[in-house]
Amino acid sequence: MTARERVDEAFRRIREANPQYNCFTDLTQERAYREAEEIDRRRARGEKLGPLAGVPYAVKNLYDVTGVVTLAGSKINRDNPPATRDAFVVRKLHAAGAVLVGACNMEEYAYGFTTENFHYGATRNPRDPSRTAGGSSGGSAAAVAADMVPISLGSDTNGSIRVPAGLCGIFGLKPTYGRLSRQGVFPFVPSLDHAGPFARNVADLAACYDAMQGHDAEDPASRERPAEPVSDVLGVAIGGIRIALAAGDHYDELLSPEAQQALLQAAQCLDVKTKVEVPEFARARAAALLITFAEASNLQMGNLKTRVADYDPATRERFLAGALIPAEWLLFAQRFRAWYRDAWRKLFETVDVVVAAATAFPAQPLGRDTIRLNDRELPLRPAYGFFSAPFSFLGVPVVTVPIRPRGPLPLGVQLIAPAWREDLAFRVAAYLEREGATSV
């Protein structure tokens, strides 16, 4: 297919499926055809093309796209002028030949796990439209799950790539903190925000990730490391990788039967018999959330003072509560983060990849407020992030893999590797895919 034909197909599919799932808030048709035609011209001239030449993709609407207002899921940002430059990773994908077709729905300012957006409507799960697609990158995940685009970008602060990837039944990557630049990505919690991709197979996820790597002086968190591509190692045998299942510290008792089943299938495929005690799982999540509440509110303080009525009511309550966090709590949480990172560095001396549930349960119906887990009635929305928040807090890389479901709804598992070792998580993900343990 030519690049133009691929873009035609993407827009045909978007026109067909988007009314049902509500994934997109902006379409960039003029740009997409311009980019596609340029690729086709270059191909006709026999020029060497990038690894993603002609591949359509979409971004969460917090990425800067030249000529488009960066909504970040909000009403408030609508009053901003359009972006004058693409985000760093969008420029990288353009250089690799990928073709941007639009921007996707999300939770307001990335604050939540269900993409039930007050201003732009809820994104629906392509596996069951009565249910959430997860969030906050729900539009990006659902656009890939519904086959509108093969790859998309989300962002992950406490699980906003891993949760929707798991609930929609696709692959997602939260890379090491500092690996991918967040320049031009509207900030939510700068000390926890990560950029990352979604895809329907490991090769596409790897190709997109590889294309986005590189140091960027405009993101203070971006580390000066050479690119460490993973596409070429996907087929390398996993025999030498020490893999263990996460266990302990209230982790097991929160797993639904469906999540236990998904973990069992992953463990059987990988022949994993070892378990590792996850240190201080609950406190890590608590610390991650306290940092989230405080940093997110601090960034929004100006708008909270002048435009408080313009927030999504659910998000507004979270921002206002976060503005009251005492410095003592925030500093304790940051000190705990240093301790927790060191504890996991020790743990990673004995294991290379830890397997944990991406979520404790499958996607629930939109509008639902609580969930019953092992005889405990819990607020539903924060519960989606139980198992993802501790690992973004750590900053280590995680590939989320959709495990072939026994029931009607998909579930993901997280493959968690030491900092800067995305290659290990990718190799295990590729093995699960090759062995037929995954399903998209």
Added chain:
Amino acid sequence: MNFERSAALAKALMDFPLPADVHPAATYEA
């Protein structure tokens, strides 16, 4: 409700016997 949730999280977190020599300086390094 949201602030009560924050307070509950803080209570659970700050029970932890964090050694005094743990500093937040390297917080943002993976």
